[in-house]
Amino acid sequence: MKTTISIEKTKSERTRHPEDQLGFGKYFADHMFIAEYSEGSWKEARIVPYGPLSLDPGASVFHYGQALFEGMKAFRGQNDRIHLFRPDFHVRRLAHGAEKLCMPSVPAELFTEAVEALVKVDSSWIPKSEGSALYLRPTLIGTESFLGVRPSQKYLFFIITSPVGPYYSEGFNPVKIWIERSRVRAAVGGLGDIKAGANYAASLAASTAAKKKDFAQVLWLDSMERKYIEEVGTMNVFFKINDEVITPALNGSILAGATRDCVIQLLKSWNIPVTERKISIDEVFDAHKTGQLKEVFGSGTAAVVSSVGELADQDHRITINNNQVGDLTKKLLNEITSIQLGKKSDPFGWVKVLES
Ligand SMILES: Cc1ncc(COP(=O)(O)O)c(C=O)c1O
CATH class of the missing domain: 3.30.470.10 (Aminotransferase class 4, branched-chain amino acid transferase, N-terminal domain)
Structure with a gap:
């Protein structure tokens, strides 16, 4: 038509x-x-x-x-x-x-x-x-x-x-993310997996409180147990633990990000193990304690691939990779932006070039 x-x-x-x-x-x-x-x-x-x-x-x-x-x-x-x-x-x-x-x-x-x-x-x-x-x-x-x-x-x-x-005032430098322990963004069966305006209204009190504490965005936990990681304000989130990259599985309350999908496809094509599964905030703290948490980054259209340098709540404050952008984060950002601009070939067919 x-x-x-x-x-x-x-x-x-x-x-x-x-x-x-x-x-x-x-x-x-x-x-x-x-x-x-x-x-x-x-x-x-x-x-x-x-x-x-x-x-x-x-x-x-x-x-x-x-x-x-x-x-x-x-x-x-x-x-x-x-x-x-x-x-x-x-x-x-x-x-x-x-x-x-x-x-x-x-x-x-x-x-x-x-x-x-x-x-x-x-x-x-x-x-x-x-x-x-x-x-x-x-x-x-x-x-x-x-x-x-x-x-x-x-x-x-x-x-x-x-x-x-760039989306963040930090540019592409690492951002600080606040772990929201009491409010929830969305529940399974609700609207979390769509870009309904209502989800963003529901997020404003938490993100405003986080900004007052000088954090860029919040990390949301699941609505049932307040234990499993869902996503960040406007990004999906990835954790590199040792050589494996883990991201929360799409459970119905998380937005299925276009950039998340790019990251997963790229990692697979590079033979880097990537797992979509439940991951608890305690697992992340434990991995940090034992030196196994190598990188944390968010993915989103606005933020592209954005390094997370610090994660904190009332009782914890961890710095990731010495607050430096990790090598994998850098590589993913560079690959995605190069494909977007046509500087690299587009093996996944992500770019539509318009005829003038
Ligand atoms: C809540 C939320 N999660 C994740 C994302 C990332 O999705 P995408 O990569 O499609 O921009 C966004 C941004 O669209 C978002 O608003």
Whole structure:
């Protein structure tokens, strides 16, 4: 299917900022994509100047939280071509989330054509410097105006884009992570494995408290026993214990990260043992005590592969690898970013190069 997408170009360009001062998610590009869903179909697919949406205060997203999003990146690759990273993965994950939240899924063709048309219109916003990208935020919300708990019958799918640098203020230096012992992010059977806005609302009190203590994010533990590691605020997490890399298995409450999947595929291709299983926080402390904990890192679209230099809670504080980025962490970061930019071949088919 070829979607007809109308394009209205902006008459007043938004302010651009130097690439070394982008930070993460502070600025938005000139245009956005919008499509509306009602009576069983998606309509009025269009690219318009970036700006406010007009929604009825009764819109269900404000009351019953039907809000779901994705986060993906476009890069300026070799020969100045536009590289999209794993768009198919994001289409599938959005569809999985939509099903869980009783929302209509965004057809793969609509998603793909919208993303491609938008990044082409705003291609001059794709930053070129190392560590930067155009971050895309496809978002699906319920817009029908009513009170009473039921799924909305009207939806908006929009995509905004933001030129970004490194996610953490630390850049790619190791970050400090606080182990959250009392609050939980998600429970098995709930929404933890989808990018529902509600999960992030549920995380804010813990992450705000951690930031006050000068920690970048929190490490979540399981909701039942408060013992097994789930993930970090916006990253999946990996532990290198001796020569084996361990990451929590996808149990239904952890987000199945695109970058997590990249890390696992790369490790396998390098014949480095990688295991997806339950791992308790005590096992990590024990491995540290005996000198077997070699590296800890997080993976995410925003943070790519990010070294964890310190893990702490009220009773513990451990420094990992002398607070230095480990060799494996560095290698994974370098491999993934090289594939994203087309500096290395793409044996897994992760990159979609756009024809201009
Ligand atoms: C809660 C959570 N876990 C993990 C991730 C990493 O997922 P991905 O690699 O797909 O960005 C993210 C970011 O999307 C996230 O928000």
